[in-house]
Every structure is written in C-alpha cells, then in structure tokens.
Amino acid sequence: MQPKIRIPHNFAPRNYQIAFFNAISKGYKRGVAVWHRRAGKDKTAINILAKEAFKRKGLYWYIFPTYKQARRAIWFGMDKAGYKFMDHFPPQVRKRSNDTDMLVELVNGSIFQIAGSDSYDALMGSNPLGCIFSEYSLQDPRAWDFIRPILTENKGWAFFIYTPRGHNHAWDLYNMAVDNEAWFCETLTIRDTGAVSKLDVEAERAAGMSDDMIEQEFYCSFEAALPGAYYGKEMAKAEKENRLTGVPYQPGFVVNTYWDLGYRDSTAIWFAQDAGREVHLIDYYEASGESLSHYRNVMNERGYTYGKHYAPHDIKKHELGPGKTLWEQAKSIGIKFQVMPKLSIEDGIEATRQIFSICWFDKTKCRRGIDALKSYRKDYDEENRVFRLRPVHDWASDGADAFRTLGVCHKFQEAKEEMKDLDYGDPENYAGYYRGGL
Numbered sequence: 320m321q322p323k324i325r326i327p328h329n330f331a332p333r334n335y336q337i338a339f340f341n342a343i344s345k346g347y348k349r350g351v352a353v354w355h356r357r358a359g360k361d362k363t364a365i366n367i368l369a370k371e372a373f374k375r376k377g378l379y380w381y382i383f384p385t386y387k388q389a390r391r392a393i394w395f396g397m398d399k400a401g402y403k404f405m406d407h408f409p410p411q412v413r414k415r416s417n418d419t420d421m422l423v424e425l426v427n428g429s430i431f432q433i434a435g436s437d438s439y440d441a442l443m444g445s446n447p448l449g450c451i452f453s454e455y456s457l458q459d460p461r462a463w464d465f466i467r468p469i470l471t472e473n474k475g476w477a478f479f480i481y482t483p484r485g486h487n488h489a490w491d492l493y494n495m496a497v498d499n500e501a502w503f504c505e506t507l508t509i510r511d512t513g514a515v516s517k518l519d520v521e522a523e524r525a526a527g528m529s530d531d532m533i534e535q536e537f538y539c540s541f542e543a544a545l546p547g548a549y550y551g552k553e554m555a556k557a558e559k560e561n562r563l564t565g566v567p568y569q570p571g572f573v574v575n576t577y578w579d580l581g582y583r584d585s586t587a588i589w590f591a592q593d594a595g596r597e598v599h600l601i602d603y604y605e606a607s608g609e610s611l612s613h614y615r616n617v618m619n620e621r622g623y624t625y626g627k628h629y630a631p632h633d634i635k636k637h638e639l640g641p642g643k644t645l646w647e648q649a650k651s652i653g654i655k656f657q658v659m660p661k662l663s664i665e666d667g668i669e670a671t672r673q674i675f676s677i678c679w680f681d682k683t684k685c686r687r688g689i690d691a692l693k694s695y696r697k698d699y700d701e702e703n704r705v706f707r708l709r710p711v712h713d714w715a716s717d718g719a720d721a722f723r724t725l726g727v728c729h730k731f732q733e734a735k736e737e738m739k740d741l742d743y744g745d746p747e748n749y750a751g752y753y754r755g756g757l
Contacts, residue, residue: 324411326373327366329402335512336363342503343371343476350478350503351496356536358507358514360480361393364451365404367478372429373412377448377475379431380466384457384713386435392453393433394421436462437714440607448475455479456489459714460690478503483535485545486558487693493541508538547697549668549710549719553675554693563689566599566681568592573626574601576618577728578656579721580634580645581607585714586614587721589688590623598725600680603688605717611649628654629728631720632661659727664710671726691718 332340383389397403414424421433439462496502509515534543544551572592590602634646694715
C-alpha cells in the first residue's frame with residue numbers, strides 16, 4: 320500500500336506567506352499580493368492552486384505574461400534550492416501529463432494548466448474555477464477581462480501576484496483592491512519579510528542594478544520609474560498635469576486616425592483631434608484576427624467626422640491576404656491611408672517623445688492605449704544586466720507602435736513647413752532630412 324500524499328506537497332508557508340496562503344480559506348475569491356523579488360510568490364501560489372484543485376474538481380490556470388515565460392518559469396522552473404515547481408504535483412497525484420499543452424490531469428479529475436496571457440484567446444471555450452496571474456504587471460490585461468465573467472458565473476477565484484511596474488493596469492488593480500473589503504490585498508517589502516537582507520540589496524546595487532529597479536523590486540514602489548520604459552517620464556508628467564482625463568469629441572474638428580496594422584499581431588488605432596496646438600486623443604481601438612472591413616465599420620459606428628488616416632511605411636509591403644498589399648485592400652473599401660516615412664525605431668520613438676507635452680488623453684476610452692504607452696519598454700538582458708537596443712515585443716507594442724505613427728506624422732508636418740518643396744509622397748526624402756537634424 321502506497322503512503323498517502325499530503326497536499327500541499329513538500330511545502331510549508333513561511334510566516335509572512337500564511338495570510339496569502341489561507342486567503343481562499345478565509346472566504347476571499349479575489350486577491351492581490353504585491354511581494355518583493357525572491358519572496359516566494361510563485362512557490363506559494365502554485366501550492367495554493369494545488370490545494371484548491373483537490374478541494375473542488377475543475378480546471379485551474381496558472382497564467383504568465385507569455386507562453387514562453389510560463390514554460391521556463393513554472394513548467395521547467397525551480398526554486399533557489401533546486402526543487403522543481405512541478406514536483407509539488409508528485410507522480411502519485413497525477414493521472415496524466417501533457418508537455419505540449421503544459422497540462423496535468425490530477426487523480427481527482429481536476430486539470431492544472433499553464434498558459435500565457437499573450438495567447439489568452441486560445442483558451443476561449445474553457446471554464447476555469449481558479450486562476451493565478453503571475454507577474455500581472457507585465458500581462459495583457461485583456462486576459463483578465465476575458466476570464467473575469469467566467470469566474471463570476473461559476474463562483475471561481477483569481478489571485479494576482481507581482482512586483483510593481485509603475486502606474487499601469489496593475490497599479491489600477493492594486494488601488495481598487497486595497498479599498499475593497501471583498502479583495503485580499505497585501506504588500507510585502509524586504510522590510511516586512513526579512514527574506515532578502517540589505518546586504519543582498521547592496522550587492523545587487525554594486526552589480527549594476529539601478530536605484531529605480533531596487534525600489535521597484537525590493538521595496539515594491541509603484542512610484543519608481545519603470546526601468547527601460549520608453550515613455551515612462553512623459554506619461555508620468557501627463558498624469559501629474561492632469562492630461563489623462565475626460566477628453567470629449569468636439570464636432571467642430573475632424574478626427575484623424577493613426578494606425579499600426581497587424582498582419583500577424585493586433586491592429587491598433589488612435590483617434591485624435593488637433594485642437595489649436597494641442598492633440599486630443601479621444602478614443603482608441605484594438606483587435607486581432609479581423610479584416611479591414613471590420614475596422615472600417617468600427618470607425619463608422621463611432622460617428623466621427625474623419626480627416627486623414629495615417630499608417631506606417633510598411634503598409635505598402637505587407638499583405639493581409641493574397642494578391643494585394645494592406646494599402647491596396649484598404650483603398651478598395653474606402654480607407655485611403657497617408658503613408659508615413661520609414662524611420663528607425665529609435666528615431667521614431669524620439670520623434671514621438673517630443674509630442675507628449677501637447678497630448679491630452681481620454682482616460683476611459685483610451686485606457687488600453689494608455690496602459691500600452693506606460694508599459695512599452697526596452698528588452699532587459701537578465702544575465703548581463705543590460706537593456707538591449709530593442710523594444711520588448713508584447714501586448715503593449717501594438718498601441719505604442721500606432722502612437723509612434725502619430726509622433727512621426729507630426730514631425731513630418733513640421734518638416735513640410737521647413738521644406739516647402741518636400742514631396743509628401745516621398746518618405747525617403749523626409750527620412751534623410753530627419754537624420755540630418757530635424
């Protein structure tokens with residue numbers, strides 16, 4: 320007779336982990352745990368999930384920002400002692416495992432599956448009872464929007480674990496939860512846990528970790544600038560100056576649209592009105608897997624009076640379907656795009672930075688676009704502790720790329736004023752002029 324396996328298996332919460340570990344038992348269905356780096360967030364959370372999966376038969380998801388990260392961090396990941404996270408589900412409690420889908424079926428019929436918020440739409444049609452959102456501050460917030468009504472209907476639970484990444488969607492969630500008695504909400508810094516010493520922090524500083532990253536990672540500061548954020552300072556200034564507010568549509572002005580067209584990723588559209596010297600961002604829309612006719616209908620349904628539609632340079636090169644470029648297909652259904660010059664990503668980002676001071680954002684209609692601008696950041700090389708010279712390609716990229724179309728357009732218009740003989744349809748002339756010192 321095999322010995323009984325106790326769940327949680329090979330895990331006993333530390334004193335500071337007990338409140339979170341017992342949150343569901345205390346009646347909480349929702350919760351936020353903002354813990355410092357190396358506090359044991361994932362180890363605690365996976366054992367919460369294991370415990371709950373044996374209490375109630377059903378489907379349980381462990382969600383990371385990306386599928387790739389989920390595989391590395393949990394499916395193949397281990398704690399600092401070398402103990403694998405998946406070993407908290409020992410062979411005796413498993414009926415079967417599927418490496419491709421990162422799925423384990425337990426002997427009681429429950430299913431544990433690891434997923435990435437970058438492909439949350441692939442989970443549609445499922446009915447989870449419990450979800451852990453790990454590193455939620457880096458996740459696509461639409462994953463939670465998709466899952467939330469399912470959990471409400473089946474009385475399931477969801478918990479979010481993360482360290483801060485500035486004033487983005489995770490900051491909004493925390494501020495909601497901290498004042499909501501129905502939500503478990505906890506912040507733990509190294510002062511609270513003692514799991515990381517000040518000597519450890521100073522060793523990280525000596526190894527090159529910035530003050531902002533130290534405040535963020537070890538002291539859970541939402542105020543520290545998101546390391547590597549391209550538009551962090553600009554968005555913080557806009558927030559401080561109350562330019563993230565209500566910005567209504569003004570019928571006396573046309574609406575121009577600025578696009579990033581996804582032939583593989585999402586298509587993102589900013590709706591803007593030039594009001595004097597100001598740019599009013601009145602609306603934002605994003606979707607994936609849709610035809611150009613869908614976006615034309617979206618624009619028509621809004622009832623705006625449109626001026627011009629602007630797209631990045633590659634619209635004349637890429638095809639959404641066989642035979643015609645995106646530009647040609649758009650023209651055939653009545654969307655005539657003005658094509659922006661080809662600039663390097665760095666030049667385009669710099670041009671975009673220069674227009675933030677005149678931009679006002681509708682905080683409701685542009686919420687996802689605002690989150691994208693706050694979250695758009697450089698890729699960080701953990702091993703070498705340096706930022707790579709390229710953006711992270713994640714859920715925030717599409718909205719930020721569409722906004723870069725706006726930035727390049729405004730710089731283009733300035734160039735036209737200075738170069739009266741510039742041919743509007745010749746992006747290469749403008750690109751050379753820009754590199755010459757615009």
